[in-house]
Amino acid sequence: MTAIEIRNLSKAFGPVRAVDDVSFSVESGTVTGYLGPNGAGKTTTLRCLLGLVTADSGTALVDGRPYTALERPLAEVGAVLEATSFHPGRTARDHLRVICTAAGLPVSRADEALEQVGLADSAGKRVAGFSLGMRQRLALGTATLGHPRVLILDEPANGLDPAGIEWLRGFLRSLAHEQGVAVLVSSHVLSEVQQTVDNVVIIARGRLVHQGSLAELTGNGDRPVRVHAADAARLAPVLEAKGARVEQPQPGVLRVHGVGAETVGQAVLDEGVLVTELVRERSDLQEIFMELTREK
Ligand SMILES: Nc1ncnc2c1ncn2[C@@H]1O[C@H](COP(=O)(O)OP(=O)(O)OP(=O)(O)O)[C@@H](O)[C@H]1O
Numbered sequence: 001m002t003a004i005e006i007r008n009l010s011k012a013f014g015p016v017r018a019v020d021d022v023s024f025s026v027e028s029g030t031v032t033g034y035l036g037p038n039g040a041g042k043t044t045t046l047r048c049l050l051g052l053v054t055a056d057s058g059t060a061l062v063d064g065r066p067y068t069a070l071e072r073p074l075a076e077v078g079a080v081l082e083a084t085s086f087h088p089g090r091t092a093r094d095h096l097r098v099i100c101t102a103a104g105l106p107v108s109r110a111d112e113a114l115e116q117v118g119l120a121d122s123a124g125k126r127v128a129g130f131s132l133g134m135r136q137r138l139a140l141g142t143a144t145l146g147h148p149r150v151l152i153l154d155e156p157a158n159g160l161d162p163a164g165i166e167w168l169r170g171f172l173r174s175l176a177h178e179q180g181v182a183v184l185v186s187s188h189v190l191s192e193v194q195q196t197v198d199n200v201v202i203i204a205r206g207r208l209v210h211q212g213s214l215a216e217l218t219g220n221g222d223r224p225v226r227v228h229a230a231d232a233a234r235l236a237p238v239l240e241a242k243g244a245r246v247e248q249p250q251p252g253v254l255r256v257h258g259v260g261a262e263t264v265g266q267a268v269l270d271e272g273v274l275v276t277e278l279v280r281e282r283s284d285l286q287e288i289f290m291e292l293t294r295e296k
Pocket residue numbers: 013016017018036037038039040041042043044045188
């Protein structure tokens with residue numbers, strides 16, 4: 001089921017086209033990474049989705065409606081846009097209880113949510129003493145208080161240490177895959193979210209440059225096949241005759257472009273060459289991300 005739908009969304013600030021004709025959707029039960037370098041337009045898109053900014057044109061809908069038309073927004077959408085400012089003198093538990101009361105939720109949800117975000121031990125501590133990572137967790141606890149079906153997070157890994165990032169990964173994946181929540185999470189660091197997300201939407205200078213599964217992004221495409229063989233030089237002309245472009249970066253190693261690993265394997269078999277390694281080179285995700293978002 002489509003939970004978030006952005007269609008031909010555009011928003012300019014003076015001469016800056018922050019978001020320029022962007023369309024994508026997020027399905028329930030999946031985590032989608034919204035990726036792009038600083039200033040790409042991610043936050044503006046999320047702010048349009050949450051009714052905090054009015055788009056110049058296009059639509060941004062949650063469950064088929066604009067956010068401002070949702071009847072019980074807190075129970076339908078959880079959002080964290082920036083390390084939210086909390087009342088510093090209040091304890092984490094009191095902070096969540098105040099929101100429970102305002103939103104008509106049972107106050108018992110406060111302790112449950114603190115447990116879920118790993119803050120149970122700090123429930124009675126004042127937020128003033130919280131680290132950035134603890135604030136991020138508290139913001140996540142706040143966003144998930146009403147068991148929303150849609151979760152929108154802007155750079156939630158900021159301030160988390162590696163163990164915190166690992167925890168966040170598990171938290172978001174279990175919300176999506178076990179509870180069917182649609183999660184949209186922005187980041188400017190692909191590697192931070194690559195083990196979390198099912199799908200990626202990449203934006204640069206306000207324009208969408210890629211959307212699809214992570215597998216499609218890293219797909220084998222035309223990655224070269226690397227062959228290690230003492231007699232590698234004998235293989236090169238055979239492969240070239242099959243239409244391959246062959247590089248020999250060092251003696252005993254070939255990088256074969258333009259044909260599949262099977263074709264290379266067949267040539268190895270036909271020539272009876274002893275091979276010690278034959279592998280399709282892996283795509284470097286960060287490299288692909290940089291290439292897609294590079295200033296052209
Ligand atoms: N309220 C505003 N007034 C003027 N310009 C703005 C405003 N909000 C955003 N912009 C501009 O719009 C562009 C997109 O900004 P946005 O914050 O959406 O990008 P981002 O992808 O979220 O970046 P970051 O990763 O740095 O948060 C930037 O050039 C930014 O300076």
